[in-house]
Amino acid sequence: MSVTGPRLQPVLFERSKPGRGDGKVPHPPKDALDRVPSDQLRAAPPALPELNEPEVVRHYVNLSQLNHAVDTGFYPLGSCTMKFNPKLNEWAARLPGFAGLHPEAPDEIAQGTLQLLFELEAMLAEISGMRAVSLQPAAGAQGELTGILMIRAYHRSRGDVERTDVLVPDSAHGTNPATATMAGFRTVNVPSAPDGGVDVDAFRAALGPRTAAVMITNPSTLGLFEPRIGELLSAVHEAGALAYMDGANLNAILGRFKPGEAGFDVMHFNVHKTFSTPHGGGGPGAGPVGVGETLLPFLPWPRVLRETDGSFRRERPGERPTSIGRLRSFVGNTGVLVRAYAYIRAHGTALAEVTNDAVLAANYLKQRLAADGSYDIPFGRPCKHEFVASSTSLRKETGVRTLDVAKRLIDFGFHPPTVYFPLTVDEAMLIEPTETESLETLDAFADALIEIAAEARSSPEIVTGAPQTAPVRRLDEATAARQPDLRWRPMTGRQMPCPD
Amino acid sequence: MLLRGEWYTADTPYQPEVSQGTLQSIYEYESLIAELTGLDVVSASHYDGAAATAEGALMTCRATRRERVLVSRAVHPDYRATIRTYLSVGGLVVDEIPLVADGPAAGTTDLAALQHMLADESEPVAGVVVANPNFLGLLEPMAEVGRLAHAAGAQFVSVVEPVSLGVLLPPGGYGADIAAGEGQPLGIPLQYGGPYLGLLASTEALVRQIPGRLVGLTKDLDGRRAFVMTLRAREQDIRREKAASNICTNQALLALAASIYLAAIGPHGLRDVAALGAAHAAALEDALADAGASRLHPGPYLNEFAIRVPDAAAVHRGLLDRDVLAGLVLAEAEPEDPSLADGLLVCATEVTTKDDIDRFASALRAELRKTDRIPAVPVAGGVAS
Numbered sequence: 001m002s003v004t005g006p007r008l009q010p011v012l013f014e015r016s017k018p019g020r021g022d023g024k025v026p027h028p029p030k031d032a033l034d035r036v037p038s039d040q041l042r043a044a045p046p047a048l049p050e051l052n053e054p055e056v057v058r059h060y061v062n063l064s065q066l067n068h069a070v071d072t073g074f075y076p077l078g079s080c081t082m083k084f085n086p087k088l089n090e091w092a093a094r095l096p097g098f099a100g101l102h103p104e105a106p107d108e109i110a111q112g113t114l115q116l117l118f119e120l121e122a123m124l125a126e127i128s129g130m131r132a133v134s135l136q137p138a139a140g141a142q143g144e145l146t147g148i149l150m151i152r153a154y155h156r157s158r159g160d161v162e163r164t165d166v167l168v169p170d171s172a173h174g175t176n177p178a179t180a181t182m183a184g185f186r187t188v189n190v191p192s193a194p195d196g197g198v199d200v201d202a203f204r205a206a207l208g209p210r211t212a213a214v215m216i217t218n219p220s221t222l223g224l225f226e227p228r229i230g231e232l233l234s235a236v237h238e239a240g241a242l243a244y245m246d247g248a249n250l251n252a253i254l255g256r257f258k259p260g261e262a263g264f265d266v267m268h269f270n271v272h273k274t275f276s277t278p279h280g281g282g283g284p285g286a287g288p289v290g291v292g293e294t295l296l297p298f299l300p301w302p303r304v305l306r307e308t309d310g311s312f313r314r315e316r317p318g319e320r321p322t323s324i325g326r327l328r329s330f331v332g333n334t335g336v337l338v339r340a341y342a343y344i345r346a347h348g349t350a351l352a353e354v355t356n357d358a359v360l361a362a363n364y365l366k367q368r369l370a371a372d373g374s375y376d377i378p379f380g381r382p383c384k385h386e387f388v389a390s391s392t393s394l395r396k397e398t399g400v401r402t403l404d405v406a407k408r409l410i411d412f413g414f415h416p417p418t419v420y421f422p423l424t425v426d427e428a429m430l431i432e433p434t435e436t437e438s439l440e441t442l443d444a445f446a447d448a449l450i451e452i453a454a455e456a457r458s459s460p461e462i463v464t465g466a467p468q469t470a471p472v473r474r475l476d477e478a479t480a481a482r483q484p485d486l487r488w489r490p491m492t493g494r495q496m497p498c499p500d
Numbered sequence: 501m502l503l504r505g506e507w508y509t510a511d512t513p514y515q516p517e518v519s520q521g522t523l524q525s526i527y528e529y530e531s532l533i534a535e536l537t538g539l540d541v542v543s544a545s546h547y548d549g550a551a552a553t554a555e556g557a558l559m560t561c562r563a564t565r566r567e568r569v570l571v572s573r574a575v576h577p578d579y580r581a582t583i584r585t586y587l588s589v590g591g592l593v594v595d596e597i598p599l600v601a602d603g604p605a606a607g608t609t610d611l612a613a614l615q616h617m618l619a620d621e622s623e624p625v626a627g628v629v630v631a632n633p634n635f636l637g638l639l640e641p642m643a644e645v646g647r648l649a650h651a652a653g654a655q656f657v658s659v660v661e662p663v664s665l666g667v668l669l670p671p672g673g674y675g676a677d678i679a680a681g682e683g684q685p686l687g688i689p690l691q692y693g694g695p696y697l698g699l700l701a702s703t704e705a706l707v708r709q710i711p712g713r714l715v716g717l718t719k720d721l722d723g724r725r726a727f728v729m730t731l732r733a734r735e736q737d738i739r740r741e742k743a744a745s746n747i748c749t750n751q752a753l754l755a756l757a758a759s760i761y762l763a764a765i766g767p768h769g770l771r772d773v774a775a776l777g778a779a780h781a782a783a784l785e786d787a788l789a790d791a792g793a794s795r796l797h798p799g800p801y802l803n804e805f806a807i808r809v810p811d812a813a814a815v816h817r818g819l820l821d822r823d824v825l826a827g828l829v830l831a832e833a834e835p836e837d838p839s840l841a842d843g844l845l846v847c848a849t850e851v852t853t854k855d856d857i858d859r860f861a862s863a864l865r866a867e868l869r870k871t872d873r874i875p876a877v878p879v880a881g882g883v884a885s
Contacts, residue, residue, distance in 0.1 A: 012528050021764075022768045024766070032778050032779035033778055045768060048536075048763075048766055049766065050767065051763055060760055063524055068510065068519065070510070071509040077511055080512075082511060098692065099691055102825070103690060104828055106825075138547035138551065139749035141746040141749065174743070178739070178746035180741060181743070182745065184590040272749065278509050281510045281511070281525075281752040282522070282544070282545075282753075283545065284753060324588070326584075328548050329548050329550040329694075330548075330693025331693050332694060333695040335689070336694070336695055406515070472520060472726040473517070474720060474721050476719050476721075477718065479719070481716075481731055481732075484730055486714055486715070486730075487531040488531035
């Protein structure tokens with residue numbers, strides 16, 4: 001068998017031929033580098049591969065075809081909101097006025113883009129019930145860091161420096177506790193209640209003068225709306241702490257629930273989830289942050305401001321000394337934000353229908369699986385945009401695990417759901433169909449899951465041996481971690497060199 | 501290539517069997533950036549150059565268990581501001597290394613000051629952050645910075661511009677432990693600030709400290725070569741509060757763009773792009789000097805330099821009316837540095853034409869004459885004290 005398999009591709013470096021692809025750029029004059037001291041110059045160009053354009057194009061087209069993507073099939077990856085990415089948004093972002101604008105362009109020649117950013121801030125504030133929004137954070141996790149740093153600045157501004165703890169439910173995304181650490185806090189994990197929701201009494205017990213913040217995902221990572229959220233937020237504020245909302249699940253509450261009005265002090269938006277900007281194979285996203293009145297002074301700079309004459313400008317360095325500062329260069333991931341703006345404007349006041357359809361799709365799938373009974377549905381009450389199923393009973397009966405079910409779904413042409421998350425449910429599958437899938441797709445997916453359970457009972461080796469139809473079979477992840485090979489080495493193949 | 505839905509509508513490659521395209525492209529990206537920087541470990545992308553540099557600074561604190569980072573004042577002001585934010589907690593301290601005020605090294609990191617700061621044993625230094633070329637376009641004595649940092653037990657973070665590495669000595673060639681920088685010049689549109697590409701690379705010794713995803717080579721059950729995310733015990737979804745960073749979503753599609761750019765242009769193409777930028781910048785320097793605006797600093801540069809223009813903000817505005825976007829007004833970017841009050845930061849790249857240069861120079865000449873702004877005494881270099 002070939003080392004790369006029929007559909008797999010050689011690494012770029014293996015395709016390289018010396019001298020190939022030279023002359024793509026006009027040759028510089030011989031004295032081009034005469035003013036640069038020779039001790040600053042490298043002896044030879046970097047050992048990049050040498051290829052011609054057709055080879056490069058074929059390499060990347062062939063590689064792309066090894067991917068499952070929203071554009072190739074159903075992608076019910078819970079907590080990631082893999083909805084369809086409208087092509088109109090791609091067109092908008094590529095308009096030369098947006099795509100070609102220099103980040104240091106003077107405000108007077110960036111008025112259109114600044115206006116778009118200003119209006120997007122206002123729309124996100126309206127959607128969330130927050131007082132103001134910063135578009136600067138590049139992703140949800142950076143939005144979390146921004147929010148928790150603002151909470152820290154708030155407490156310090158009041159001389160309250162004893163608050164060291166951030167309370168996080170045990171069902172939270174890993175970014176929440178990791179963010180608390182980055183912002184200099186200690187994470188206190190609070191166990192969930194038996195019904196899957198936050199345990200308000202456990203939170204009450206954990207709250208105190210050392211609590212700086214609580215981080216809540218609502219609906220939770222189990223896809224369940226927190227019915228006692230008002231009670232919880234009151235307790236948080238009584239303890240002198242502030243409440244952060246992880247907005248990863250905003251697709252479940254558009255037009256239905258405004259976190260700002262419910263009493264959250266700060267939240268982030270994942271525009272690559274809720275507002276349909278493409279995930280890009282892991283990024284880019286954008287993670288705008290909305291704040292209530294309390295945290296307004298601490299927003300990162302530069303904000304986009306509107307002058308009395310109607311023109312727009314960026315805040316100047318040092319203009320607002322209470323700001324926590326910058327999280328990155330320039331104003332934000334503008335190219336991503338243009339897509340989000342286009343999406344929100346295209347939906348207008350009908351954004352609530354996105355949520356209605358997303359919740360309907362999730363409940364439909366959940367009911368189909370519950371009626372069949374092959375998989376456990378740990379929480380019976382209606383879900384929001386996603387739900388948890390579990391293979392605990394199936395595993396007991398057949399030995400087939402959630403991992404096997406996930407891999408077998410690949411043979412049916414589906415991307416597996418998120419598996420083994422949340423950590424609070426054994427053998428978890430977090431399924432998020434989104435509003436952009438048809439009834440036929442939802443039925444086909446439910447049928448596949450049910451058929452896989454039947455296979456698990458009749459011929460489990462089919463399931464445990466899956467996938468069979470993907471470009472590769474299951475991987476040896478243990479060796480990859482034990483003997484890491486993290487870059488191509490033309491001379492030594494796969495061996496790691498001795499440290500010099 | 502980036503318009504293909506198979507690339508841009510996929511998510512993080514959590515299921516490797518149906519994500520080999522993304523995974524192999526990240527492995528190739530890691531390999532290409534490793535060649536460019538001369539460092540062995542490359543993370544699968546960060547938000548942008550500033551955030552990557554801040555993560556690099558945090559790495560030095562974890563690796564040395566020290567709490568003080570020294571950052572050259574000639575690192576981009578947005579990067580310095582980002583480092584201050586990321587290191588504003590946990591008792592970490594950021595101190596800025598001053599620049600040489602005059603003489604042939606004016607505008608570069610002051611090595612004597614650095615040595616003095618490193619010698620303070622009451623506050624041992626975790627990391628030293630210096631950019632090459634620096635914010636003012638000048639080339640820094642990187643090897644010497646590295647020697648001083650290492651002698652004091654500190655790590656050395658080099659902030660790089662990736663196209664320049666087509667001709668300049670790479671960070672691995674002068675002893676840097678970490679390289680960080682902005683990958684936007686590798687074929688990524690300007691887009692008013694993002695999405696861009698945060699480059700972050702390190703030596704193998706720091707592989708457990710580097711944040712972000714790493715893709716490694718492995719085999720499947722049938723022995724076929726395949727790629728997979730690995731060393732995941734550094735990441736937030738596995739380690740939660742003990743993770744190396746909270747980063748989850750990164751800039752994967754931009755890393756792909758950079759890989760395609762590097763694959764298409766190749767080693768000689770990259771060298772030519774960098775050298776053309778230098779040649780055009782030299783022509784620009786001569787033309788602007790002829791128009792009445794000499795360089796602000798005498799030291800060597802690659803393709804970016806500052807010129808002395810009295811009342812630079814007004815001249816910049818006047819040039820805009822003449823349809824010339826004349827670089828960056830340094831008094832606005834660095835308001836606290838009086839030596840830059842009359843500075844305009846300009847650059848040339850491989851796409852700058854002779855016509856561009858002539859138009860800029862003649863517009864500048866006209867603008868300077870308009871208000872009689874030409875300095876009475878020509879300045880041949882050096883910074884007014």
